[in-house]
Amino acid sequence: MNITTSPADMATALAKSFAGQILRSGDPHYDEARRVHNGLIDKRPALIARCLGVADVIDALALARERRLEIAVRGGGHNVAGRATTEGGMLIDLSLMKGxxxxxxxxxxxxxxxxxxxxxxxxxxxxxxxxxxxxxxxxxxxxxxxxxxxxxxxxxxxxxxxxxxxxxxxxxxxxxxxxxxxxxxxxxxxxxxxxxxxxxxxxxxxxxxxxGPLVTGGLIAWPFAAAWDVLRHFRDVTANLPDEFTVFGGLVHAPDGSGEKLAVMVMCHCGPLAAGEMAAERVKGFGTPAVDAVGAMPYCDLNAMLDGAYPRGALNYWKSSFLGGLDDDAIRTMIDCFGRCPTPMGQLLLEHFHGAVTRVGVADTAFPHRAEGYNMLVLSEWTEPRQTEACTAWARDSFAALRPYMGAGRYVNYIDADERDDVIAAAYGPNxxxxxxxxxxxxxxxxxxxxxxxxxxx
CATH class of the missing domain: 3.30.465.10 (Uridine Diphospho-n-acetylenolpyruvylglucosamine Reductase; domain 3)
Structure with missing residues (x-):
């Protein structure tokens, strides 16, 4: 038996004790509150409970249980797959709880x-x-x-x-x-x-x-024509890194919207600045970079340096997997796939695992991916809805082309909503x-x- 009543009735019931904001369709701030970071997701919750504290969460949850509403929980960030909202259910929104x-x-x-x-x-x-x-x-x-x-x-x-x-x-x-x-x-x-x-x-x-407060970091980029050499050098650099030095690599577009393709490395050395400068030289001295923005900077600035590439409201479709290895054939396939990317916001990224993250036991936490190596992310991002079919197809096709080089692991934060349940089970492996x-x-x-x-x- 479905005992759900109208959104207005439910809002009235919740308002008796609720300290935060209760929004339903037609309210002045409802449309803004229901939007998530990924513009590809467009859902309309029956109620949005914007909580101010734990008691609000308890009350919203109780009402959802009582009225048998589907429950979504949203924190403060991205949730690219769109799982942090619901069509016709209760959205428990924590985004006002920022202490x-x-x-x-x-x-x-x-x-x-x-x-x-x-x-x-x-x-x-x-x-x-x-x-x-x-x-x-x-x-x-x-x-x-x-x-x-x-x-x-x-x-x-x-x-x-x-x-x-x-x-x-x-x-x-x-x-x-x-x-x-x-x-x-x-x-x-x-x-x-x-x-x-x-x-x-x-x-x-x-x-x-x-x-910090200062760390050594930033982005260094080479023309796409040098991608073969750059990604092989990235593989060599990441084969032997101190714990303090994290280096990611990949293929991206220039941030100026020109559509120019680039091969990049992005890095952070969180140890002494002199040691960071020495470590970065191995990257900075390679080839002829088109952009070199690596140096000493506040840690907060480094953590925000890529924010502009992921604007709220852009349309996103991501596919990701850990690689079994980064051999020459995998690099060739990445370059070939990126050459066909239809959006000037698309990326193919390699997130390198090493050091302390690999010295935690597989069963010590639910997160099982503790081997040194690379997480590969096909990141398709665009702004024009008419590009949706081409951009999602590129992500799927690129992921399929790279499948022969993938290992068994998947990072659950990057699993899209269209993946099968067995993919989620495989992502946790023995756990x-x-x-x-x-x-x-x-x-x-x-x-x-x-x-x-x-x-x-x-």
Missing amino acids: VYVDPNRRTARAQGGATWREFNRETQLHGLATTGGVVSSTGVAGLTLGGGLGWLMGKHALALDNLLSAEVVLADGRVVTASSEQNADLFWALRGGGGNFGVVTSFEYRLHPV YARLQRIKAKYDPANLFRLNQNILPTA
């Missing part, structure tokens, strides 16, 4: 679920502290951490989830619990890589590390069965299913 509280003596920080890494870094860098937090500062703290947490500091300080000390979670039944190594340890294990499957995480406590059991314990009815969904099992 970040730093304890410089303990070197910890607690961030609410709607914070972005820009907001997080701004507070922690006041004390010369940071933790691994994405490569784009507009990324949300919540989604990045729950699914993994690649970032510029991961060679030295591992992933965002590896620095998580505790989390406050609203469970499917409305209870509020703390997950840590001492409390609800099974839930804490699952949250570190298992995404939003287990509850609404309203705050995250992180371990911080001395970083999936344990995740299913924990899901059955904390969310047996699969209330939280608008995510890279883990199916509960006994």
Whole structure:
């Protein structure tokens, strides 16, 4: 029996105690609030509950359970696959919950679920502290951490989830619990890589590390004609890196909108500036760069240097997989695929794993990808809806062409909404069965299913 009533009735019921904003279709700010970062996603929730605190989350969740509404949970960032919204259900929106509280003596920080890494870094860098937090500062703290947490500091300080000390979670039944190594340890294990499957995480406590305020980093680019040599050099450089030095590579378009294709390396050295300068010379001295923007800069600036390439409202379709290796044939295929890219915002990126991130055990957290190597991302991005068919086809075709060079692993934060359930299971590898059991314990009815969904099992 469907007992859902009208949005107006539900809004009235929730408003009796709710401190935040309750929006439904026709309200002045509804259309702006329902939009997500990816302009390809266009859904209309019955209600948007813009929470100001944990009590709001509990009330919104209770109403959704009572009225049998599909539940989506949105943090503060991208969610490119569009899983952070719903058609006709309840959107529990944490984006107004942006508090970040730093304890410089303990070197910890607690961030609410709607914070972005820009907001997080701004507070922690006041004390010369940071933790691994994405490569784009507009990324949300919540989604990045729950699914993994690649970032510029991961060679030295591992992933965002590896620095998580505790989390406050609203469970499917409305209870509020703390997950840590001492409390609800099974839930804490699952949250570190298992995404939003287990509850609404309203705050995250992180371990911080001395970083900056200046680091060595930036972008260096060569003409596309040099891509073969540049990507082979990237492979050589990443074969032997100090932990402090993270280097990503790939094929991109010039940011001026000209459509000019470039081969690039983007880097961050979070150690002493003199050591960073020496490490960067191995990259800067190669060939004849068209652009060299590598040098000393504030860590906050480095974390935001790529933001302009991912504007809110652009249309996005991504495909991603870990590579089994970066051999010459894989490089040739990347160059061939990128030569056919139909959008001046498209990219083929290689995110390199090494150092501390690879020294964590496969079963120590839910995130199993701990081998040194490369995550390959086919990133199709465009602004004109008439380009949608061509741009999505390019991403799919490029991904298919690169399939022979892929390993078994997939990074769940990059899995698109059109992937099969078995892809999600494969992304967790040997950890999936344990995740299913924990899901059955904390969310047996699969209330939280608008995510890279883990199916509960006994």
